[in-house]
Amino acid sequence: MKHPTFEDIKNARETLRDISISYWFQDDLFTWRWWLLLVAAIIPWLIWIKFHDQKRTFEIMCYGLIWAMLASITDVIGADLILWGYPHKLLPMVPPLLPADITVIPISFMFIYQYAKSLKTYLLLSLILSAIFGYIIEFLFIKIGMFALHKWTHTYSFIGFFILSLVVYTLIKKLTPKG
Template identity: 25%
Template sequence: MNELGKKIDKISNQLTDLRWEIWTKHSLFTWQWWMLLGLCIVVSILFIILIKKEKLVQTIAYFGIIFILNKYIDEIATALDWYDYRIQVQPGIIPSMLVANLFIIPMALSIIYQRYSKWKPFLIALGLFSIFTSYIALFFLKIVGIYLEKAWNAHWSCISLVVMGVIAKIVIDRVVLIQAHNNGDQSNSDPSSPIT
């Protein structure tokens, strides 16, 4: 077992070296790299502008759930070689896409969650965002050489975004209802009201 562990360490180190090389020599400061960095900045500014301060805590909690779910899906998918990112903003030793996991997906879904507290408009907005991201944005990222699709496809991407958004809404709405019940505040039982 010790010998196998040493082989795994050696291969892991070689993979890290190769990822670092592709990032420093073929990704860093390319136009695609600048585009991804710009997207991070634009989405962050929109998030700050559009966020409603009275719902900040539950929105940040929603953001956290989306971040965790999306990051784990991304890590599993890249580990199983379902897709890969050829160009990334962060150093290439991290195989998952930080731009999508920390900025675009959680921030966009958090804005949708905050803006549409009722289920029907929430599901419509979530569906439209998921379709746009999966069938248009990922297609564009494939064309410009940022995203390489293998066993994964746009359908799986769309389904995973919808499922993540729904799970996070159920969890946060439930927490808000439990808190309102525990506080004895029946008028604050609307899931769209802020956690205090």
């Protein structure tokens, strides 16, 4: 096998792009799974707008944006390493699971951050939510064909969600002015 060049990589990515877009048009767009992803991308934000603590909007949004950024980066890395995959997507060219990475996961943790009055409560609620995402939501998404585990486990996901919740909490507490 010859040593691959950047041109080889570009050509492979172009082929993958073309296949992905074709697959998306034929197997995703306007299917029930696509509609589910669209709803999942919009409804949680509407709920958050209605029920968030308006006195802490900036702080909670910063927390959520850090979550969304880290979730998206983690998801891209995991999908690129073929640890997991998404047979169906909302859009063919964005991070693997846009509705989860920038909506469902961050907003769920944003509500925990908003309502937890102590670190102990935050940790407990984060453990519970991490377990729900890692063991229940992922399992259901596998059952309906929207998520596939390759070299990954639900326990790794649970641990990953919880670690990310600790990282985001620590970052936002360090960034948020006291008083």
